[in-house]
Amino acid sequence: MSRTTPSPKEEAKETGFLDQTLRPNSWQEYIGQEAVKANLHILLTAAKERSHPPEHLLFYGPPGLGKTTLAHLIARETGAQVKATSGPAILKVGDLAAILTNLSAGDILFIDEIHRLNKAIEEVLYPAMESGTLDIIIGKGPSARTIQLDLPPFTLIAATTRIAMISAPLRSRFSGGVFKLEFYTDAEIAKIIERSAKLLGVDIEPGAVTEIAKRSRFTPRTANYHLKRCRDFAQINKTSLSSASVEKALALLGVDELGLTRADRDILTTMINKFGGGPVGLSTIAAALSEEQATIEEVYEPYLIQLGLLERTPRGRLATDKAYAHLGLKGSAKLL
Ligand SMILES: Nc1ncnc2c1ncn2[C@@H]1O[C@H](COP(=O)(O)OP(=O)(O)OP(=O)(O)O)[C@@H](O)[C@H]1O
Ligand SMILES: [Mg+2]
Known part of the structure; x- marks a missing residue:
């Protein structure tokens, strides 16, 4: 039987679900990105020893490489609560002020797609990141005055797919560091597929792992998505998850041998x-x-x-x- 290519909307829904179910819950499960992990380990350990929240961090790189996952792992490691939002969701200065004033000591504020934060709002973030204060202007014209609120100590973790759109002043305020996520090697992707197959309760032949890995754009999210589609294909065609069935399933999705769509x-x-x-x-x-x-x-x-x-x-x-x-x-x- 043949299948049609899923619509972008269906695909987004499915990958969103997979992101949640297959997200690594520990550093051991988080494969690859060794340099980033090593640096974070030092930073988090030092912060813990000082009994202070870690400094602000920015992760960047193409979609699906594990930026959001890192933010959640850091929260887990530090025992912090995550308040998650995104650049486009913060429409007014007041929205950001509300988020900041609702933080508790030690919280992690995760801002996804931070490149889409507008300039006026970005400027409110500067003193909050630098000195833990929030400057609020009350009134308009000559009678306007600024009051300054002290915020509880918190860690901002931001993610972006477009580092070039982050202004230099904002970038420089990520005192903990700006980290680039790299594409994964085929061997790392293979490990991720094996783990995901276990979690999904799927039997997969080693050859099939290799074939999926080769076509997964060096990206964990794509690998997980392909695994799921190949599993569906094998199930419906009553075959095992072998290199042959993987090749057929992915060809049907329009994915070629280099992983191009x-x-x-x-x-x-x-x-x-x-x-x-x-x-x-x-x-x-x-x-x-x-x-x-x-x-x-x-x-x-x-x-x-x-x-x-x-x-x-x-x-x-x-x-x-x-x-x-x-x-x-x-x-x-x-x-x-
Ligand atoms: N290093 C990793 N090891 C194992 N699985 C990973 C790893 N990185 C990402 N994944 C898997 O890929 C999925 C997508 O990762 P994540 O949501 O963190 O990507 P992202 O970089 O935030 O993408 P986007 O830019 O689209 O928000 C995760 O849910 C997880 O299942
Ligand atoms: Mg993300």
């Missing part, structure tokens, strides 16, 4: 067929595909760059020889 391939073919392989500006690619620039930049490009299929040059994006070869298209990347 239809959307990734559309980006490359558009660049090659319409713009001679580039260099072509991001805004032009986005317009040609009726896709948002930010989505191309945050979601698709990092993986295409990582695979060496696309290059960012000062004159625009360039499809590489490897992209032509992978898509079986004639021609070659232009020389810079």
Whole structure:
């Protein structure tokens, strides 16, 4: 029997559910990102010894690499409560003031997508991060005055997929550090798949683990999603979860042997067929595909760059020889 590709909405719902059920609950279960983990270990241990909440932290990197998971693990380790919000959810200065004044000593405030916080609100965050105070302006015009409230000691943990959009003043206030999450190796992804299979009660052959890992964009969230889809496929077709069934299941989803989806391939073919392989500006690619620039930049490009299929040059994006070869298209990347 055949299956259709899920809609983006269905996919988001399913991955949201998987994120919750498969989220690592301990440092041992959190595979990879060794440098980040080592630094956090030092920071958290030192803070504990001083009996003080850890300093403010910023995590960045492409979606699904484990930023939110890290925030939750830190909370678990420090025994802190997490109050979670996101940049776009904080619409007014008053919203942030309400969140900050409701914090208890030692709480972790997690702000996801912090790059989408507006400038006026960002400025309220500066003194809160730096000196634990909240400046509130009461009244308007000449009679306006500022009152200063002391906040309980807290840790801000923020996450973003777009570090370039974080202003230098905000960035510098993450006194605990700014950490980049890296793509995972195939071996790390394989470990994550094995763990997830156990949690989902799925029997999986080693060859199937390898095949899923290869097609998972070096990203845990994608690996978990693929595992689930392959499990469904095997169940419905009454076969085992083997490398052969994984190949079929993922091909049906439009995922090729490099882990590229239809959307990734559309980006490359558009660049090659319409713009001679580039260099072509991001805004032009986005317009040609009726896709948002930010989505191309945050979601698709990092993986295409990582695979060496696309290059960012000062004159625009360039499809590489490897992209032509992978898509079986004639021609070659232009020389810079
Ligand atoms: N290091 C890891 N080890 C095991 N599983 C992981 C790891 N990192 C992430 N995962 C899995 O991937 C899922 C997605 O991770 P998470 O929600 O932390 O990503 P994110 O970086 O916050 O993504 P986004 O930018 O979309 O918010 C988690 O629920 C977990 O199941
Ligand atoms: Mg997240």
